[in-house]
Amino acid sequence: MQLTSLTDILSLIPDLPRADEAARAAAARRQDSLTKPPGSLGRLEDLALFMAGWRGTARPQIDRAQALVFAGNHGICAQGVNPYPQEVTAQMVANFDRGGAAINQLCRVANADLRVIALDLERPTADFTAGAAMTEGETLDALNCGAAAVDSEADVLVLGEMGIGNSTVAAALAAALFGGDPADWVGPGTGSDTAGIARKITVIEAGLARHRGLDAMATLAAFGGREQAAICGAVLAARAAQIPVILDGFICTAAAAVLYVVDPQLLDHCLVGHVSAEPGHRKLLAALGKSPVLAFDMRLGEGSGAVLALGIVRAALACHNGMATFGEAGVSSA
Template sequence: MPATFSTLAEFRTLLTHAPKIDAIALGEAQDRNGQLTKPPGALGRLEDLAIWYAGWRGTARPSIDAPQVIIFAGNHGVTAQGVSAFPAEVTEQMVMNFQHGGAAINQLSKAAGASLDVHALSLDVPTQDFTQTSAMDEAGVVDALVAGWNAVAPHTDLLVVGEMGIGNTTSAAAIAHALFGGQAEDWVGRGTGVDDAGLANKARVVREAVALHAGGDGLDTLMRLGGRELAAMAGAIAKARSLRIPVILDGFICTAAAACLAQTQPDALDHTVAGHASAEAAHRALLAQLDKQPLLALNMRLGEGSGGALAINILKSAVACHSGMATFAEAGVSDA
């Protein structure tokens, strides 16, 4: 199903009319969970995850057979402000590494039984420096949303989106600051490893950018302060919702992109869970703003969809127990 929107207004309408969780399947999954051969609540959060997943997939006894990981890459004009420890050329070099199977996300996707797709988004044309002007115009952000929307395979039954883009922790921090307030210093972190002076510089950049681009909703913020890879992740998350595909959010940058959807349409992330809490300082604060409890906390800060991909097997295990376990009646076990 190719994208059916060509403006931000049309995309907002899609978010407003996105499908809801299947209440019948949700209730049936809850009933099934109560009949399985275990004490009530014995599998803890795995039970909640399986029921949630069943509700979105529209069946009380689902399976996860075709998870998809999609990595979007983009370059940021704000790197001219010296916000990263690495040059912008690294984005393209890492894309080649993904394509040749040499990155962490390749290994994690393979371990999770997930397909991996990589989309490089106009790497030779960075977005604008958002301390000076909007990072993208409306046509540019819509193009990136469309790229994300069209990247989701229709047969996918669990989605992880990730990113690569030198400078994108600064973009994510600016988005978080614009959407949720506080001080610029609350949202910036060391990203690729900047020193104390670099951290102070990032805070300055974020502060100046947010002051320049006040107002608007989450999509306006995404256009003004985001990058093509952030917009593409948002487009893919929205496409997954249209197909009732549950999504595992990755780290700080992915979560910032997702927050733009939530600040535009409050229930836009109901089909998502947080895969992990990264070591990037502001990620937990951003998850708290979105009321998302991470599945894992392993001090990761790589991006690439790595934390989300690692969490695929948590969802697979939850669904396998829910759908594969016998009920008390089936097993001939007395139900207390």
């Protein structure tokens, strides 16, 4: 998939695959035949049916799980919205590459292939209080980079991000896309104190005053970072390949929300791995109509909550595929 303009997404929508309802129905019949009361595994059953629909088979398996973490730097950091210097983004990417971060350990446990993609870290986006964060060309480059990173042979895609200042970007995107008081979307991020949170709110209000009346993709360019655009590109490429996606927390969900505003069906193949401790995430999930797989009070980013949720999805499929039916087990059914 190669986008040549931000409006290309609209032309993609009619041809994007939908969930295979026949496969989902066959999976539901299997669930009803397993040695358990109907519905007794709760959301594990829902997750199995979700995977069946998007993988197009009544008995889906995860043989290949891909985890992508996109990293970017942000011009808005010039406004003092983060207690850490931007150098930390590159330092953390190096830590990922050495295997020393939380996401490395979680991917190992979850049997997910991790790839970390740094996006022009030496060239931060522009300060969105002074102008658009990215040009259309920069936005397209990041979108296409995210799309190209998706393994078309993967059975599931886990998405995460890294970028000093990107909790401010996420709050600005959410406020621009869904409205409301900017204060409702802003949280501590990597550890901002009360004064730091107030600074974020002021900066976002200035950005919203400058960038009014934009469509969703122009909003992405106005406020977003390269990692947010790359997440959107990866979500679209996964959809084209009928690969289900597990989104991480507030920042990742806010990036994907751009596509929801373009057309809600663009996120039909996406799960949200967890609800972040960032206060804006619950509000954002309500706007998207999404229920998180987990609520573990996490706010690390990196894809950490999404990879943790992958383990739950694997458990759902283990039960779905491995349990005996009433007939196989010789157990009387109702």
